Amino acid sequence: MAIETASIPSGSGTAEELDIVIVGAGLSGIDAGYRFQTECPGKSYAILEARDAIGGTWDLFRYPGIRSDSDMYTLGFPFRPWPSDQAIAGGDAIRDYIADTARAFGIDAHIRFGRRVVRAAWSSADARWTVEIERDGAAPERIVCRFLYMGSGYYDYDAGFTPPFEGVEDYAGQLVHPQHWPADLDWTGKRVVVIGSGATAVTLVPSLAEKAAHVTMLQRSPTYIVSRPSQDGFARWTHRVLPKSIADSATKWKSVGLGIATYAYARKRPDHMKALILKGVRAQLPENYEVERDFEPRYDPWDQRICLVPDADLFEAMRGGKAEIVTDHVARFTPTGIALRSGRELRADIVVTATGLVLRLLGGVELVVDGQVVNPADRLIYKGMMVSDVPNLALAFGYTNASWTLKCDLSARYACRLLRHMDANGYDMCTPTHDDPSVTPEPMLGFTSGYVQRANAILPHQGSKAPWKVHQNYALDLAALKFGKLEDGTMRFDKARGAATPVPAATPRSAVSIGAVTAAAAIAAVGGLALFAKLSQRRTERMIPADGAFIDVDGRRMHYLDRGTGPTIVMIHGLAGQMRNFSYALLDRLATDYRVILVDRPGSGYSAPGETANIRAQAAQIARFIAALELEKPLVVGHSLGGAVALALAIDHPEAVGGLALIAPLTQPQDSAPSAFAALAIVSPAARKAVAWTLATPAAILGGEKGAVAAFAPEPVPADFATRGGGALVSRPANFEAASADLVAANDDLPDMVARYHGLWLPVAILYGRDDRILDPEVHGARFADMVPHAALTLIDGGHMIPVTRPDETAAWIRTQADRLG
Structure with missing residues (x-):
């Protein structure tokens, strides 16, 4: 039900304009600040906190013994895992952890204390929220923003619940x-x-x-x-x-898996669980x-x-x-x-x-949409994080059967997806629209607790089916919020009403430690993670299908793409990559004048793994691949680890190579793995396989963007690199296992190769980005060039992923090397 309301006067003067306003500086607000500044870089945002300190619940409650009531590996921030083996932590430690995290990522600079949001009014004509703020002893303020994120919790900070006791x-x-x-x-x-x-x-x-x-x-x-x-x-x-990084993921997913399994067991066999x-x-x-x-x-x-x-x-x-x-x-x-x-x-x-809380949704903020007051109790909750028919607003509402932060982080990341989608398509508004009469309302929380029952009159409802159904299941929400289609027939995207007519919604799609129980739950968790990995693999393969041809090379299938005519160029990708790293931007720039062959290294992309993962064994497989295609001394382009493979190819099989064009190549032994790939450094083959089929997929889904950011730094990751650039394929268990083996074996052959660099007499050229943060251009570029007769080093602006981020300069440089071969 909507009620007419009059405008409430607030301070004078022009309102400040921001892209995003976050309400609340507790766990969910700090998490949202990190997500918005890293996944929507360039967006302006502020965190408005009514109190004078960071921490929310963990700063407010100071009673003796206050501690987490769920493990810190899931309650902590996924981007800054809990640093201790103290799984159940005290309130002081949690409060310090939240504040330290805000400082570590510069989020604290965006927090404005002593600002209580009392009203937020949406205008569809402008596609903006006007946020009205009260300040103790100061004039009211207004901020106009494009997106409003409510991280203000679900209870009244002013007073807890105390029954009216007689006497x-x-x-x-x-x-x-x-x-x-x-x-x-x-x-x-x-x-x-x-x-x-x-x-x-x-x-x-x-x-x-x-x-x-x-x-x-x-x-x-x-x-x-x-x-x-x-x-x-x-x-x-x-x-x-x-x-x-793998240990952090393993610990988190152990807790997630056990939680899901024990909850499911309790709901299915309540008598057994009670006993x-x-x-x-x-x-x-x-x-x-x-x-x-x-x-x-x-x-x-x-x-x-x-x-x-x-x-x-x-x-x-x-x-x-x-x-x-x-x-x-x-x-x-x-x-x-x-x-x-x-x-x-x-x-x-x-x-x-200790008689409970008083629930207070949205921190008591009055919501108004186009002059109509919104009563949340009359609305449905979309994906557990947005209110039906309320545009550009998300709220952080955690799980009742698991850690709060798990769901809040997914919600913040989904909000980032929405903002990026709107920017990419010229939209101003995203509104979950309830217009399906077959969806019936149900209580949002299935608990019988007194504080929940007292709050039924103020809470929105969930719906009888997706996307209005609240799962209370992290794995299901991860799939829905990380990969679910944004234009799902319920989420409506529009331009500002004053700017253009609404864009119709897409066609709807169908919705997609107690002894023995702990042991059974652990088995179920491992099985569930393996099943999740298998299902995610199928989904990834549908998103990123094999788009080349296959050839059998000595009984091992190799995947490659052959395009264009003219002098031949063979391109070998780097660690945890595949040939789409080159087809993303370079292929079309070269195939007009050259025959360009992109190949998935053994074990990468859709190529079968070799007998071993060391560099020279991979080079031998590439040499047999070149022979099978009957190529005459092509120019071999190698990027990163692919550069090391190209070098081994030239050293051990000089008859197969006409010249080398090495882009940000690995040329010297490394003391340690680059931080972007540290999670791959698993020495034990058994542990590698176990991680590949349990933890690697969810870790890649949750942390893959962080790894990509580190690999691309200081340049941004293209929004479509995960699919068009093939980045998401590393989440497949076989690809993860191969990438880990590649990393562990990378140093095996390099010392002997370094000793033989002086014998390379074929044309060798090296291209590096000056700001490469994965491999040092001085060590792997300049030092290598000094060791090889007639090698030439070229430096350009950019980081490690210049084949993607600097395609024009990279393609021109490759053309120069190809033309020199005649």
């Missing part, structure tokens, strides 16, 4: 809510009652018990409680044996303890969030007599404590009401 005015002790914990509160030697049974309560009780005389957790009904170690042994092991949880509780408590009374809820596991206690600290406090759980109802407060409905009285010097 509370008679209580002579101190009454405290965890959301506003007094810094000077001293509970040493005091009797403390904590009312509540959720994550906050089970966190407070063992922490308070360290100094209090006694702590009682008073609950109306039990909650499922599971203990797990605070330190992650798997994380410690992976970081000892794998490259850091296993209660078995774990019984193992922590005395034999005669009434576990069912205090630890067996009336609902199934994951009807409400499961509470996590690290290192069984709650049970340790109970076993030591410092804490107890009482399951009863508050009848009324008394001057000295709480009278219970059973007749018992709990004496208390301090009562802590």
Whole structure:
């Protein structure tokens, strides 16, 4: 339902204009700032934070023992993984981590503190939001922006929820809510009652018990409680044996996989999961303890969030007599404590009401679209991140059954995709449009928790089918938000109404550690990752099909593209690449006058792997390929690692080569792998294969752009390089495995090759970008040129990927080398 509203006056003067406004400087706001500045470079943005500090929840809540209730490998930022094996971290450490991340990436410079957004009004005529801001003791402000990203969480920062307890005015002790914990509160030697049974309560009780005389957790009904170690042994092991980036991905995906598997098992076999949880509780408590009374809820596991206690600290406090759980109802407060409905009285010097939050969507901001107030409760949620019929707005709303940041990061990256798509196609607006009568509304959150039930009147609904269905599943959302079609028939793209008529939407498409359970979940997680890798491989192959021909070379299939007529040029691509690295921009510039043959190196692209991955073995395979095509001493162009293969070809098989044109070639042994390729440095073949079929695909999907940015730096990565340039093929397990083997074997042959450079008497030319950040032009270019008779080094502006970023200069240089061969 929409309601007419009048404009609210806000400060005078001209409003500042920005591309993006982010509301909130907590985990989701900092994550969004990083994504917008790296994936939409050049966009202006500001982060508006109502308080005076970074951190959001983790700065607001200061109660004793506050800690993460999910592991930090999934709660942490994917672009700056949690640096410790402390999987369950304290609030101070998390707050410092968020602030350090903001500083490390320059995000803090975009934060404006003390600015509370109260209203945001959208104009379709201008395709802009006008954001109205209140400031304590200062005049209101306005900012006009193209896109609004709400990272303001889902609860009211001003006050938590406290039920109207009878007689509370008679209580002579101190009454405290965890959301506003007094810094000077001293509970040493005091009797403390904590009312509540959720994550906050089970966190407070063992922490308070360290100094209090006694702590009682008073609950109306039990909650499922599971203990797990605070330190992650798997994380410690992976970081000892794998490259850091792969170890980070392995640890994250272990947690993701176990979470998905255990949640699925709990929903499918709730009785079994309940029995296993209660078995774990019984193992922590005395034999005669009434576990069912205090630890067996009336609902199934994951009807409400499961509470996590690290290192069984709650049970340790109970076993030591410092804490107890009482399951009863508050009848009324008394001057000295709480009278219970059973007749018992709990004496208390301090009562802590850990009774929940007050949900407040969008930070309480009033949304207005073309003069109509938007009531979110009347709307559907699109892909769990946008509101139906509200243009150019996304909100960060995390998972209820997994870490908050997982979904928020996907949402921010999808918002970046939308902005890039609009820029590329001349659109101004993107609006998820609900016009399908077959979609019926359902509660957005399936939880029965009190705070969720109290918020049903303000939350939007999810729909009965995609894209309105909220999955609560990271793997499904990853596929939908990373690869899903943007113009899906629901998302409508338009120009500003004052500028042009709307562009019709596309045709709709159909939607696409508890003992034995932990072990089963681990197996399911590995199997799920392997299945995900297989399905992703098929999808990648559909996006980037083999577009050349195949030839059998001594029983091994090689993929190549043969175009044009004239003098022959054979081109060999670099590490983790394939022949589209050349067809992206160079092929059409050369094939008008030359016969250009692009080849996928053994194991790369669509060529079969060789017996070994070392440079000289690959060169021998290329020599046999040249012979099979009956080529007469072609000019061989090699880029990066392909340059090293071309050099080995000339050294070991000089009869096959007329001359060398080496672009940013690897010519000297390397002490360490370039940072862009560090994730490939897996020495063990078994570990390499295991990673290829489990972690490599999701790691490439999530971090591939980061690797591409490092490879292209300081130049930008073309938006279509993943497909047109073939970059996404490295996510295929076989390609990842081959690239890793190539990297590990790269140094095997180089020392002997270096000793033989002086014997190269055929024409050799080298081209380097002055700003190459993968291979040093001085070491691999100038030093090499000094070792080879008659070699010539040319430097141009650019980085390592000049065949893609500087095609005119590169093609002209190749033409010069080809023409010199006559």
